[in-house]
Structures are given as C-alpha cells and as structure tokens.
Amino acid sequence: xINWSVIIGIAKTHxxxxxxxxxxxxxxxxxxxxxxxTMAGFMTGLNNLLDGLTxxxxxxxxxxxxxxxxxxxxxxxxxxxxxxxxxxxxxxPKESQKKIHNAxxxxxxxxxxxxxxxxxxxxxxxxxxxxxxxxLGGMLIGADIMEEARLSNIKDYIVKGSPEALRNNANxxxxxxGLADKMTxxxxxxIQVSTVSGDIFxxxxxxxxxxxxxEIDNSQSYVNLKTAQRILGQPENYIxxxxxxxxxxxxxxxxxxxxxxxxxxxxxxxKEANAQFETGSNIRNLITYAVSITLLIVAGxxxxxxxxxxxxxxxxxxxxxxxxxxxxxxxxxxxxxxxVIIGFMGGILGLLVGFSLSALxxxxxxxxxxxPTIKTYPINYSPLYYIIGIVFALLxxxxxxxxxxxxxxxxxxxxxxxxx
Amino acid sequence: MSLVLETRNIDKxxxxxxxxxxxxxxxxxxxxxxxxxxxxxxxxxxxxxxxxLSTMDTEYTGELFxxxxxxTGNSKEELSRIxxxxxxxxxxxxxxxSEFSVIENVMxxxxxxxxxxxxxxxxNAREKLEMLHIGHLAEQKASRISGGExxxxxxxxxxxxxxxxxxxxxxxxNLDSHNSENVFNIFRRLSIEEGLSLLIVTHDNDFxxxxxxxxxxxxxxxxx
Ligand SMILES: Nc1ncnc2c1ncn2[C@@H]1O[C@H](COP(=O)(O)OP(=O)(O)OP(=O)(O)O)[C@@H](O)[C@H]1O
Ligand SMILES: [Mg+2]
Numbered sequence: 001x002i003n004w005s006v007i008i009g010i011a012k013t014h015x016x017x018x019x020x021x022x023x024x025x026x027x028x029x030x031x032x033x034x035x036x037x038t039m040a041g042f043m044t045g046l047n048n049l050l051d052g053l054t055x056x057x058x059x060x061x062x063x064x065x066x067x068x069x070x071x072x073x074x075x076x077x078x079x080x081x082x083x084x085x086x087x088x089x090x091x092x093p094k095e096s097q098k099k100i101h102n103a104x105x106x107x108x109x110x111x112x113x114x115x116x117x118x119x120x121x122x123x124x125x126x127x128x129x130x131x132x133x134x135x136l137g138g139m140l141i142g143a144d145i146m147e148e149a150r151l152s153n154i155k156d157y158i159v160k161g162s163p164e165a166l167r168n169n170a171n172x173x174x175x176x177x178g179l180a181d182k183m184t185x186x187x188x189x190x191i192q193v194s195t196v197s198g199d200i201f202x203x204x205x206x207x208x209x210x211x212x213x214x215e216i217d218n219s220q221s222y223v224n225l226k227t228a229q230r231i232l233g234q235p236e237n238y239i240x241x242x243x244x245x246x247x248x249x250x251x252x253x254x255x256x257x258x259x260x261x262x263x264x265x266x267x268x269x270x271k272e273a274n275a276q277f278e279t280g281s282n283i284r285n286l287i288t289y290a291v292s293i294t295l296l297i298v299a300g301x302x303x304x305x306x307x308x309x310x311x312x313x314x315x316x317x318x319x320x321x322x323x324x325x326x327x328x329x330x331x332x333x334x335x336x337x338x339x340v341i342i343g344f345m346g347g348i349l350g351l352l353v354g355f356s357l358s359a360l361x362x363x364x365x366x367x368x369x370x371x372p373t374i375k376t377y378p379i380n381y382s383p384l385y386y387i388i389g390i391v392f393a394l395l396x397x398x399x400x401x402x403x404x405x406x407x408x409x410x411x412x413x414x415x416x417x418x419x420x
Numbered sequence: 421m422s423l424v425l426e427t428r429n430i431d432k433x434x435x436x437x438x439x440x441x442x443x444x445x446x447x448x449x450x451x452x453x454x455x456x457x458x459x460x461x462x463x464x465x466x467x468x469x470x471x472x473l474s475t476m477d478t479e480y481t482g483e484l485f486x487x488x489x490x491x492t493g494n495s496k497e498e499l500s501r502i503x504x505x506x507x508x509x510x511x512x513x514x515x516x517x518s519e520f521s522v523i524e525n526v527m528x529x530x531x532x533x534x535x536x537x538x539x540x541x542x543x544n545a546r547e548k549l550e551m552l553h554i555g556h557l558a559e560q561k562a563s564r565i566s567g568g569e570x571x572x573x574x575x576x577x578x579x580x581x582x583x584x585x586x587x588x589x590x591x592x593x594n595l596d597s598h599n600s601e602n603v604f605n606i607f608r609r610l611s612i613e614e615g616l617s618l619l620i621v622t623h624d625n626d627f628x629x630x631x632x633x634x635x636x637x638x639x640x641x642x643x644x
Contacts, residue, residue: 320515
C-alpha cells in the first residue's frame with residue numbers, strides 16, 4: 001500500500017527547503033513549455049492563415065472538362081486493324097465544348113450525397129475589361145454568389161460591397177482589386193466587358209474583391225451565373241466548373257477519383273492541387289516541435305541534475321527512512337513526486353507564459369496589402385497545444401526524475417549508516 | 421515466555437576487498453521483556469550482527485526468527501513492513517531528518533504504518549516525547565537541538581509504533597555520563613513497565629553490567 005500523504009509531505013518539505021533549486025528547475029520547464037505554446041500557437045496560426053489564403057478558397061474537389069486528345073483514336077475502332085501496330089502522327093484534340101455535359105443533373109445528384117457539404121456551379125471564361133481606352137485581359141467567373149459565401153470565406157475578401165449586393169443586381173460585378181486600381185474604378189462606377197467573340201456588355205461595379213494574391217486580383221472578377229451565361233449568350237445549363245466542398249477534406253482524393261469515373265469528367269482534389277502547402281505546414285510543425293523538445297530536454301537535464309544532487313545530499317535521510325520502514329518504492333516515489341511537482345508547477349506557469357506571449361503577438365499590428373482581412377499576427381489558441389504542453393511537462397520531468405529516484409530506491413541503508 | 425528474536429547458525433562473509441568471515445555460527449534467543457546487551461572488542465562484528473537482526477542486511481546464511489516467525493528470505497517490501505511494525509532502531513549517531521520538526525520525525529514511522537489517524541499519531545508522539553522529558557521541544561527543528569536531546573528524539577521515534585523489540589547500536593556512545601545514565605534509565609523503565617525487549621550494543625561496561633543479560637562476542641562468535 002502506498003501512503004501518498006506521507007510521501008507527498010516529505011517531497012514538499014524537500015522542495016521547500018531547497019527553494020532555489022526548485023525554482024530554477026521549475027523555470028526551466030516554464031521556459032520550455034512557454035516557448036512550445038507560443039511557437040505552436042504562432043506557427044499553426046500562420047499555417048491556418050496561409051491555408052486560408054489558398055486552401056479555403058480552393059474547392060475540395062473541382063469538376064471540369066479538359067481539352068485533350070482522345071485516348072481512343074478512330075483507327076482502333078476498326079476490327080481490321082485490331083492486331084496491328086498503328087502509328088498516328090500529329091494528334092490534335094477535338095474542339096469540344098468546355099461545358100460540362102449534364103451539369104444540372106450532376107449538381108442535383110451531388111447535393112443529395114451525404115458527404116457533400118455543398119456543390120456550386122461556375123462558369124469561367126476569358127474576358128476583356130474595357131474602361132475608356134484601356135483594355136485588360138482577364139477571367140470572369142459566373143457564380144451562385146450566396147452559395148459561394150456559405151461554402152468558402154469569399155466574404156472576407158470582398159473589401160468593398162457585399163455578396164448580397166451582387167445577388168441583387170443582375171448587371172453587377174465584383175471587380176478584382178488590381179483591376180480596379182489599374183483602371184481607377186470604384187464601387188458605383190460602370191465598366192464594360194468584351195467577350196472573346198467581341199460582344200460588349202456594360203456592368204455596374206457593386207463590390208471590390210481582394211484575395212491577397214496579386215495574380216488573381218489583377219485578372220479575376222465575379223458576376224452572377226446568369227449574367228455570365230447572358231454575356232456569353234449561352235443557356236442556363238452552360239456550366240464549366242462544379243466546385244464541391246466536402247464535410248471531410250481527407251476524403252477528397254477518393255471521392256474525386258470516384259466521380260471522375262462516374263461522370264466521365266476531370267476531377268481535381270485539393271490535395272493534388274496544393275501539395276506544396278501541406279509540405280510547408282509540415283516543415284513549420286517540425287521546427288516547432290524540434291525547438292520545443294530541445295528546450296524541454298535541456299529543462300529535463302536541469303531537473304535530473306538537481307535531483308541527483310539532492311539525492312547525494314539526502315543519503316542519510318534516505319537511509320533513515322529505509323531503516324524506519326519505508327520501502328525502496330516509497331523512497332523512489334518521494335523523489336519522483338518532487339520531479340512531477342516541479343514539472344506541474346513549471347508546466348502550469350509555462351502555459352500562462354505561453355498564453356501571455358501569444359496574446360501579445362496576437363495584439364501586435366501586422367498589416368499588409370496582400371492580406372486585407374489581417375490586422376494583427378495570427379495566433380492559434382487551440383486547447384490541444386495546452387494539453388500537449390502540460391502532458392509533455394509532466395512526462396519529461398517524470399523521466400528526468402525516474403533515474404535519480406531509481407538510484408535512491410537502491411541505496412543500501414547499511415552502507416550509509418556504517419559511513420562507507 | 422515467548423521468544424521475540426531467535427537466530428540459528430547465522431554466518432556472514434564480506435567478499436571485498438578479500439573474503440572475510442565476519443560472523444560465525446551465531447545462535448541465540450531473546451525472550452519477551454528481556455533487556456540484553458552485546459559487548460565485544462571493536463571490529464568483532466557487533467554492528468554487522470545488529471544490521472542483520474534489524475532485517476536491513478539480507479546477505480547472510482542461517483535463519484532469523486522474529487516473534488517465532490521465520491523472516492529470512494522474505495521480500496524487501498515485506499522486510500520494510502516488518503521493520504516498520506516490529507523493530508525500533510536507535511543509532512549511535514542520532515540520525516534525524518534535519519529539515520523536519522522533532523514531532524514530525526517521531527510521527528513519520530507511524531504515518532508510514534498508517535494504522536492510526538493523524539490525530540492519534542500526533543498524540544502518541546507527544547506522549548513519547550513527554551515520557552522522555554522533551555515534550556517542550558516538539559515543534560523545534562530537529563537540527564536545532566542538542567545531541568542528548570536528539571538521541572532521545574531518536575528513541576521516541578523508535579518507540580512510536582510500539583515495536584516488539586528495540587535495537588540500539590551504541591546509543592549512548594556519543595553522550596556524556598549524565599545523558600548516558602538518563603538513556604539507560606529510560607530503557608530500564610520500558611523493559612519493566614512496558615515489557616519491551618531490548619538488544620543494545622555497547623562499549624560501556626557499566627551500562628552492560630546493569631542489563632539482564634550480557635552477550636559477549638569475539639572474532640565473529642558469541643562466547644558467552
Ligand atoms: N562493508 C564492509 N566490507 C568489508 N569489511 C567490513 C565491512 N564492514 C565492516 N567490515 C569489517 O567487519 C568487521 C566487523 O565490523 P563491525 O562494524 O561489525 O564491528 P563492530 O564490532 O561494530 O566494531 P565497533 O565496536 O568498532 O563498532 C570489521 O573488521 C570491519 O573491518
Ligand atoms: Mg559497530
């Protein structure tokens with residue numbers, strides 16, 4: 001039977017009489033955990049920000065038609081040439097429509113799928129923006145803007161105006177911020193767009209869209225899906241892209257493959273499209289953990305040292321405890337408790353320090369053209385890191401305390417009492 | 421009368437630095453309430469024997485009985501429990517936990533035993549201290565009292581769990597004659613009034629002469 005109150009009582013007395021070493025050891029842990037919390041919060045905050053910049057605007061799965069040469073050339077359909085070796089030169093793709101066949105039934109079908117959070121139709125087309133004598137090439141996206149706002153954080157990037165303003169105006173356009181700058185246009189102004197075939201269409205600017213990626217802001221604008229179809233003179237089922245948000249992003253690659261086969265269409269999933277972002281996040285996580293673990297190992301060595309010294313100082317006490325009936329395990333627990341108390345105190349303080357530093361960073365102004373919605377440095381306050389932090393503090397101090405405690409456990413009281 | 425302690429053919433060697441037969445065929449018995457002393461020249465193996473009897477040293481051959489139960493070969497945990505419950509030990513050097521108060525030192529073995537409530541333990545500890553005339557020192561730090569006082573605190577600690585036997589390795593070795601006399605009187609009274617068995621190693625002939633029985637050792641043997 002372990003008598004905890006006695007063991008903790010002795011451990012506490014040891015710690016209190018060695019206040020200086022106790023505080024030093026605890027501060028080591030505080031430093032390690034504080035640094036971990038701050039770094040983890042900042043790094044993952046940054047990750048989320050960067051992910052948000054691209055990933056949140058990228059659909060989990062995008063369905064579209066690619067212009068490509070048929071894999072099955074006509075010659076292979078002839079039975080006569082079945083077992084021959086056919087050489088075809090200069091294969092060219094057929095000029096087929098970019099339109100998705102059966103787009104509306106596919107949309108209907110997707111909306112009934114339990115894994116799908118939402119599916120929105122888009123019409124993406126090349127366009128020229130005309131203002132006075134300026135003519136700029138770019139992209140025009142016809143979209144169901146309210147549905148887009150529900151499924152992505154596009155709202156954050158509409159710096160002037162709102163999605164509702166676009167929905168309510170059949171001739172409205174959300175103009176890319178770069179385009180607006182170049183043509184010195186703002187909300188309320190008029191702009192003309194010209195299709196590739198030369199048809200000119202007047203639109204009213206109801207909002208400005210700034211994604212933070214110059215490449216996009218300099219070329220891309222949003223209109224209502226119907227408006228885009230009208231500009232191109234196409235019917236209501238003319239849709240070039242279907243964007244799908246899933247409930248579980250991890251399922252994207254598998255679903256993309258399935259639909260690719262099912263609908264005979266191109267499907268690209270978010271992982272494939274943004275492989276490099278995952279790598280960046282992983283490297284930042286790696287740095288966070290490498291630095292934190294290093295700090296904690298240093299703190300662990302500090303605790304190990306202090307307990308080792310304490311055990312040498314307390315040899316006589318250990319011998320007395322054993323002589324009066326404390327078992328080796330009791331003695332080991334006395335020292336492990338000390339380590340864990342140090343770990344707990346230092347760890348809790350470390351969480352507070354980490355939280356304070358995070359709050360400080362969180363309130364540090366950070367304004368950049370590229371990120372219109374960001375005013376301060378990003379911080380992730382996920383409780384997970386606080387749980388990991390305290391568990392890590394307890395675990396590392398336990399390990400640091402275990403070795404000296406084991407030594408204390410095996411001290412032979414007779415040797416000490418004899419004075420050899 | 422029942423036996424408190426019995427040894428049968430205990431032998432012990434030290435193997436370092438070279439083989440040394442330190443205890444040779446030790447067999448003797450201590451009866452309940454007996455006050456015995458062990459005497460012998462320096463180096464004859466008295467302390468070594470006492471460490472074996474107190475169950476702290478397990479490297480020997482032969483058999484050791486406590487309250488007529490064989491305890492040779494018991495696990496370390498088991499021996500700790502026996503030590504805690506049945507054996508009080510007083511060293512030549514007082515050996516108190518210097519960071520704890522006097523009363524805490526006395527209470528510690530009872531807290532480990534955990535058979536009584538905190539309140540009862542504290543009351544018992546105070547009674548023991550009173551009995552040894554050091555009740556007024558209860559709240560003092562153990563490092564802030566005199567040698568003679570420390571020795572009495574150590575005795576109080578050895579008695580806190582009402583052991584069946586009290587062992588001492590020259591408990592008066594470091595005390596002046598007055599304090600020495602004092603400790604002897606305490607032992608004497610415990611043996612008569614409480615029926616406590618005592619086994620005390622001593623170099624003090626006067627002390628030994630006044631005990632019930634003298635066990636004399638020479639070169640690792642009991643000669644009388
Ligand atoms: N750890 C050890 N290794 C080897 N020899 C030892 C060890 N401890 C004690 N001895 C030897 O064993 C013998 C008995 O020692 P012990 O301490 O039992 O003597 P003692 O009778 O208590 O002497 P004293 O009256 O001086 O205390 C001595 O000769 C001593 O040198
Ligand atoms: Mg001796």
